[in-house]
Amino acid sequence: MTQNSELKTPIPYGRQHITEADIAAVVETLQSDFLTQGPKVAEFEQAFARYVGAKYAVAVSNGTAALHLCALALGVNEETRVITTPITFVASANCIRYCGGTVEFADIDPKTALLDVANVRAMLESKPKGYYHGLIPVDFAGAPVNLEDFRKLADEFGLWIIEDACHAPGGYFTDSKGNKQLCGNGAYADLAIFSFHPVKHIATGEGGMITTNDEKLYQELLKLRTHGITRDPALLEENHGGWYMEMQELGYNYRIPDMLCALGLSQLSRADEGLARRKQIALQYDEAFRNYEGIEVLGTDAAALSSDGETGHAYHLYVIKVQDRKGLYDFLREHNIFAQVHYIPAHTMPYYRNLGYKKGDFPEAELYYSQCLSLPMYPTLTSEEQEFVIAKVKEFVK
Structure with missing residues (x-):
């Protein structure tokens, strides 16, 4: 490539x-x-x-x-x-x-x-x-x-x-x-x-x-x-x-x-075709980031794996976790890759803070938010585009 x-x-x-x-x-x-x-x-x-x-x-x-x-x-x-x-x-x-x-x-x-x-x-x-x-x-x-x-x-x-x-x-x-x-x-x-x-x-x-x-x-x-x-x-x-x-x-x-x-x-009528392509993209990301230092892939529930090893994950998103999420987010945007963050914890929104919630209430959710980034994931993503995304993520993390 x-x-x-x-x-x-x-x-x-x-x-x-x-x-x-x-x-x-x-x-x-x-x-x-x-x-x-x-x-x-x-x-x-x-x-x-x-x-x-x-x-x-x-x-x-x-x-x-x-x-x-x-x-x-x-x-x-x-x-x-x-x-x-x-x-x-x-x-x-x-x-x-x-x-x-x-x-x-x-x-x-x-x-x-x-x-x-x-x-x-x-x-x-x-x-x-x-x-x-x-x-x-x-x-x-x-x-x-x-x-x-x-x-x-x-x-x-x-x-x-x-x-x-x-x-x-x-x-x-x-x-x-x-x-x-x-x-x-x-x-x-x-x-x-x-x-x-x-x-x-x-x-x-x-x-x-x-x-x-x-x-x-x-x-x-x-x-x-x-x-x-x-x-x-x-x-x-x-x-x-x-x-x-x-x-x-x-x-x-x-x-x-x-x-x-x-x-x-x-x-x-073509939902199954799109889902199959999402799983292919996820597999390629999995292989690229497996055991790669500095990148953690968000896992799936063990109950989503059937006896034949097939995953029931529908892959609307493909989420990784990194220490410098803001840095990676900005770096990818500089290279025309518009990754996204999902989600800002609901309890930290001003509306819910006004109802009595505060930062620190749910430490796992807040830690996840500080590190998560959703990479491009959609059926028409080409292999070349995905390889480019992978290369840029690794370049930054390395």
Whole structure:
């Protein structure tokens, strides 16, 4: 490989991949009778539910809306207390605050940066049963949380679970019986959510999805997504005719348009191909940085490895840890490599500090943040570009 002396085309940490087939799918819908509330929404929902192995799926305007609707459907209110991780995008916590509930954080497992089940248990045992109401574990970077372990906790302490699987469509962990449990399949979580932001595995520009196996929650989500309104004759308190609808509770306009669902369907059709390419890129990074002094690769949960050695990691991100993270970040940008940091611990944000949190509360999360850097990871990253990234990382660290 040439040193590609100073690549003229920037290499971002993530990038959408829009094909001619994607464009054609959107154009076809634009030329149809429905731009919103049409057939493509249900088609996308059904296809996505099959993809993750869940009974039901509800498409919404974005991942944050998905989280908010989950909290509403579960009855979160001012008396609700929920535990989540500080290493996540703030929406994972904010959704509880939208409903007036209290968010409490638990520290991470330093090997994986996932919510640490032992820390969560310690928090639960420190209070009487009933003090906490729910958990929001996050499949951070695409590493699947072992939800079997969290389900045991939830059952013991009477909690619900929202799985934030925005980073992990197609990911899975292997349960104690040797079964692959796909992220979002509803086997252990009450609800799961996904995002279709451009840097995610499936891109619709903006968009999100909720999956569940609970029919009652599913029906509630359908109403909440559309102003709390239903047209279902079986659910109406009165029925004046074919035009009649009822607003039965306070809901939101969190609908997603048909053209975005058409794009989502097209993207979903090659999701496995994109995931396979992400795993190839991760393997190349693994080989380059294995035992390389000064670089630590963020590990994966052991439960993400099946008996045949295949990883269930979905690799939304590829994260390394270095001592001089700021120096490496700046050095890479000088060479047109736009690595990123995921995430600033949520409890250190001014909003959460104003609620009583402070730096030092979660030392593992804060140590992780001081060292982490997400390297370019997306299916259209070329081998030459990746070799250039690897070379520049090693050049700086060396």
